[in-house]
Amino acid sequence: MSGRIMHIDLDAFFVSVEQAENPRLKDKPVVVGGRPEGRGVVAAASYEARAYGLHAGMPLVKASRLCPQAIFIQGSFPKYRDASAKFMSILADFSPYLEPMGLDEAYLDATGFESIHGSHYQMAAKIKQRIKGELGITASIGIAGGKVVAKVASEMSKPDGLLEVAPGEERSFLAPLPIARLPGIGKKTEQKLNGLGIDTIGKLSTLPLKALKSHFGASGEVLHRFARGIDDREVEPPAAAKSTSRETTFSRDTKDRSLLKATLRYLGERVGADLRRREKRARCVTLKLRYADFTTITRRQTLSQTTDSDQTIFDTGVALLNKALTGEKQPVRLIGIGVSELVEAGRQLEMLDTSTQRQESLNKAIDRIRRKYGFTAIQTGRTLRLKDIFPEGGDGYTLQTPSLSR
Amino acid sequence: MKLSCLQENLDRGLSVVGRAVAVRTTLPITNNVLLATDQSRLKLAATNLEMAVSCWIGAKVEEEGAITVPARLLSEFIGSLPAEKVDISLSPQTKTVGLKCARFEARISGVDAKDFPPIPKVEGGVTTKVEVEALRQGIARVVFAAATEESRPVLTGVDAVFEGDLLTLAAADGFRLAVYKLPLAKAVSKKTEVIIPARALGELNRLIAEQEEAVEIMVNPDKGQALFSLKNVELVSQLIQGTFPNYSQLIPKSSTTKAVISVGDFLRATKTASIFARDGSGIVRLVVTPGGEMTPGKVVVSARSEEVGDDVGEIDAMVEGEEAKIAFNGKYLTDVLSVLGEAQVSLETTNPSSPGVLKPVGVDNYLHVVMPMFVQW
Numbered sequence: 044m045s046g047r048i049m050h051i052d053l054d055a056f057f058v059s060v061e062q063a064e065n066p067r068l069k070d071k072p073v074v075v076g077g078r079p080e081g082r083g084v085v086a087a088a089s090y091e092a093r094a095y096g097l098h099a100g101m102p103l104v105k106a107s108r109l110c111p112q113a114i115f116i117q118g119s120f121p122k123y124r125d126a127s128a129k130f131m132s133i134l135a136d137f138s139p140y141l142e143p144m145g146l147d148e149a150y151l152d153a154t155g156f157e158s159i160h161g162s163h164y165q166m167a168a169k170i171k172q173r174i175k176g177e178l179g180i181t182a183s184i185g186i187a188g189g190k191v192v193a194k195v196a197s198e199m200s201k202p203d204g205l206l207e208v209a210p211g212e213e214r215s216f217l218a219p220l221p222i223a224r225l226p227g228i229g230k231k232t233e234q235k236l237n238g239l240g241i242d243t244i245g246k247l248s249t250l251p252l253k254a255l256k257s258h259f260g261a262s263g264e265v266l267h268r269f270a271r272g273i274d275d276r277e278v279e280p281p282a283a284a285k286s287t288s289r290e291t292t293f294s295r296d297t298k299d300r301s302l303l304k305a306t307l308r309y310l311g312e313r314v315g316a317d318l319r320r321r322e323k324r325a326r327c328v329t330l331k332l333r334y335a336d337f338t339t340i341t342r343r344q345t346l347s348q349t350t351d352s353d354q355t356i357f358d359t360g361v362a363l364l365n366k367a368l369t370g371e372k373q374p375v376r377l378i379g380i381g382v383s384e385l386v387e388a389g390r391q392l393e394m395l396d397t398s399t400q401r402q403e404s405l406n407k408a409i410d411r412i413r414r415k416y417g418f419t420a421i422q423t424g425r426t427l428r429l430k431d432i433f434p435e436g437g438d439g440y441t442l443q444t445p446s447l448s449r
Numbered sequence: 450m451k452l453s454c455l456q457e458n459l460d461r462g463l464s465v466v467g468r469a470v471a472v473r474t475t476l477p478i479t480n481n482v483l484l485a486t487d488q489s490r491l492k493l494a495a496t497n498l499e500m501a502v503s504c505w506i507g508a509k510v511e512e513e514g515a516i517t518v519p520a521r522l523l524s525e526f527i528g529s530l531p532a533e534k535v536d537i538s539l540s541p542q543t544k545t546v547g548l549k550c551a552r553f554e555a556r557i558s559g560v561d562a563k564d565f566p567p568i569p570k571v572e573g574g575v576t577t578k579v580e581v582e583a584l585r586q587g588i589a590r591v592v593f594a595a596a597t598e599e600s601r602p603v604l605t606g607v608d609a610v611f612e613g614d615l616l617t618l619a620a621a622d623g624f625r626l627a628v629y630k631l632p633l634a635k636a637v638s639k640k641t642e643v644i645i646p647a648r649a650l651g652e653l654n655r656l657i658a659e660q661e662e663a664v665e666i667m668v669n670p671d672k673g674q675a676l677f678s679l680k681n682v683e684l685v686s687q688l689i690q691g692t693f694p695n696y697s698q699l700i701p702k703s704s705t706t707k708a709v710i711s712v713g714d715f716l717r718a719t720k721t722a723s724i725f726a727r728d729g730s731g732i733v734r735l736v737v738t739p740g741g742e743m744t745p746g747k748v749v750v751s752a753r754s755e756e757v758g759d760d761v762g763e764i765d766a767m768v769e770g771e772e773a774k775i776a777f778n779g780k781y782l783t784d785v786l787s788v789l790g791e792a793q794v795s796l797e798t799t800n801p802s803s804p805g806v807l808k809p810v811g812v813d814n815y816l817h818v819v820m821p822m823f824v825q826w
Contacts, residue, residue, distance in 0.1 A: 349730050393623050
């Protein structure tokens with residue numbers, strides 16, 4: 044028996060969270076992403092703002108030009124993260140086969156779970172109801188035999204929609220839709236297909252596999268299956284994260300080493316706190332830099348001993364930074380630091396040097412203080428200057444493009 | 450310069466000095482090998498400024514002279530030649546070395562030998578002699594414990610104390626310590642302590658692998674150099690400046706558990722566990738259980754990886770003292786167990802966060818201290 048998959052997508056997530064919190068924002072063009080004169084991009088736009096052509100990823104400056112009356116909100120990642128956690132826990136009440144896709148959407152394998160609720164449609168309606176009741180925001184749900192059609196269905200039903208594609212009707216459901224609707228078809232693929240005279244998914248589904256393969260290589264095979272509504276990918280609960288990272292864009296491109304280091308220190312402390320909270324250690328530290336001309340580099344260093352220490356993460360990051368900036372003439376637009384190759388906790392004890400042991404106790408103490416009094420309650424001297432640059436939020440500094448940088 | 454020698458000898462000589470050729474360097478000439486006539490022999494030499502290796506091979510010298518040529522190019526070319534006589538001649542005007550062997554001919558552009566960094570002459574200081582087998586053992590048993598990271602330079606070296614007719618070698622990287630004592634074939638007149646780069650000792654061990662003659666050692670702490678004279682080969686190393694940690698205080702004086710284990714069994718169990726520990730931090734857990742009246746003692750060696758699975762191996766042991774639980778980085782155990790030639794090793798522990806001590810049974814000239822890993826049991 045074929046399964047039934049749901050795709051649940053929260054409508055204009057960041058904006059909806061803000062509107063639920065502040066009802067005066069309802070039914071108004073609202074943009075989350077930062078101040079209009081800022082250099083970030085739109086992280087989310089309300090449906091009212093979308094009517095003016097605004098969309099996620101658009102530079103804020105352009106957004107404010109297109110829709111000057113829009114209300115621009117800085118946004119707060121911790122708030123969205125909390126809302127997302129509630130969203131996922133609601134879904135988990137309906138089926139354990141849950142695959143989160145980012146913060147605001149998820150696939151749910153509903154096969155067999157409908158009997159408790161009457162039908163899949165009724166099950167989905169209950170999910171929507173609970174989200175509305177507990178989070179105050181709306182969700183759109185698509186139900187189909189596979190992930191790809193479920194996603195297209197939820198997309199079509201937006202906002203606050205619910206659309207079920209009956210078993211066996213996947214292909215005919217997709218057929219009249221423009222090809223751009225099909226997940227996996229980007230701008231380039233769309234243009235190429237248009238060039239071949241293919242404008243609907245139906246037409247795409249009639250192309251022989253061989254032809255698609257010759258044009259698109261291995262992904263041609265995927266297109267061939269998706270276009271006919273065939274998708275046997277399972278809903279996979281997420282594996283434990285293999286890395287963690289933080290990054291931020293500066294409000295103005297900078298060459299100021301001490302600012303770069305202060306920011307790196309702050310981001311590194313967030314990464315370290317994250318590691319320790321998850322009781323993991325990392326073997327690898329990665330630095331990410333984006334220069335003024337948008338070239339982006341990453342540099343990584345593998346450590347001889349795994350670490351969860353703020354100091355080691357920072358020291359390694361700074362060494363990578365100094366190396367990267369040697370001979371680099373451009374100012375820096377974005378800086379980020381991350382750790383990867385995570386392993387279970389278990390620390391090599393040292394024979395000659397007790398500094399790592401002491402660092403460990405220090406980190407533990409700082410973590411305890413921060414859990415109780417907030418992240419900025421205690422800081423290293425190096426990060427203090429960030430106080431004058433970034434506003435302090437409830438949980439640390441509010442960096443630029445919070446939605447993208449956390 | 451004009452001479453001839455045998456391809457096999459030249460090939461072997463180039464491989465002897467080859468490892469001293471600089472790899473990444475700001476001084477391009479250190480990528481070269483020096484060719485110089487030395488009475489009726491050809492001297493080959495290379496240096497990376499930290500270490501220099503010279504090697505003499507038999508040659509028929511018609512005209513004296515010296516030149517340097519790119520080491521890699523020359524050794525690749527010589528290595529591909531048939532085993533016949535090689536004629537070498539230098540054109541002094543163009544600094545071009547002509548090479549002829551059988552029906553092959555090559556010309557390689559050289560750089561004046563005067564620009565080659567001088568190979569230090571080690572004079573004065575302390576002179577002694579070591580039997581080659583003892584030196585091989587000593588180097589093999591300590592050199593791997595030296596640090597490979599440069600953050601504490603002294604730890605990248607091996608501490609060598611010459612005193613009377615005893616040489617004590619020690620290496621430590623902050624997580625483990627290896628100490629080996631060997632006899633000197635010729636007693637030294639005064640106690641001398643130096644730190645020799647582990648890399649140079651590793652190289653020395655490669656060079657003495659097939660030698661039977663004793664090795665002459667000359668150490669001059671004031672000039673910061675050591676010379677190792679082998680048959681037809683000399684290795685000169687810079688010494689590492691600084692003070693080696695006082696390691697005697699790091700060696701536990703007592704223990705609460707002592708297990709005597711077969712080296713082969715322990716090595717196999719550790720290697721097997723390390724396969725599972727690879728994805729994690731390399732954590733290998735040991736549970737040492739004393740035997741009862743009718744049952745032998747045992748050591749259970751285990752590892753687990755959250756994602757992959759787990760492994761448990763059990764080995765017999767003669768255990769004195771209490772039951773013990775301790776975790777080590779598997780690599781540190783396999784490193785030391787792999788160099789032991791003895792049949793049995795003793796493992797002494799006190800508690801899960803105090804160092805473990807490994808000693809081969811039957812000899813008292815080697816000990817290895819390993820810091821454990823702090824884990825949740």
